[in-house]
Amino acid sequence: MAQSKPKNIQTSTEELNQMYSKCVDSFGHGINNGVVAFCSDKVITEAKTTINSKLLEAEEKITPKNAFLLTKGQFLESQSLWEKYMKSQCILQTKLIGMAMEGYCPMKKYLQRNKELDFLLYRKGEF
Incomplete structure (x- = not known):
């Protein structure tokens, strides 16, 4: 059975996608670069908050029992490398x-990272 997401994770990827669509729709007129930038920034801000929560959660899941697989800081290092790529x-x-x-x-990259x-x-099995 898949692990359930804790309630403190702010926003799901689906909700982030909907946030962008609703923002664009709220302008009512044709989409332009300004609308895309404004709405994208809103979603990015929320996505970053969600990612940071997930990274903290991941770091907290590293215990002596699973430390042979992961070390503290690996998720943060991965995030830093991902940000450079993105x-x-x-x-x-x-x-x-x-x-x-x-x-x-x-x-779109932040949504994918989430x-x-x-x-x-939240995959099946122990972490």
């Missing part, structure tokens, strides 16, 4: 696709 990838997308990607790309952490934290 920034580089989004710079490329912005240059090749256009300015709307400057906010949209990181938002799913990755969910997979690691």
Whole structure:
């Protein structure tokens, strides 16, 4: 059976996706780079908070029993490397696709990162 998510994890990936859609819809007129940037920033802020909670939870799950698999700091190091990759990838997308990607790309990457952490934290079996 999969482990359940604790109640203190702020926002699910699905809720973050809905947050973006609702924000864009609230402008009522055609979407433009300003709308994309504004709404993406709102979602990124919430996604970062959720990721930070998940990283703290992951670090707390490392015990002497499972320390042979993981060490304290590995999740944080992984996050730091992921952030470097994400920034580089989004710079490329912005240059090749256009300015709307400057906010949209990181938002999508943060949503994807939330799913990755969910997979690691809430999968079947012991951690």
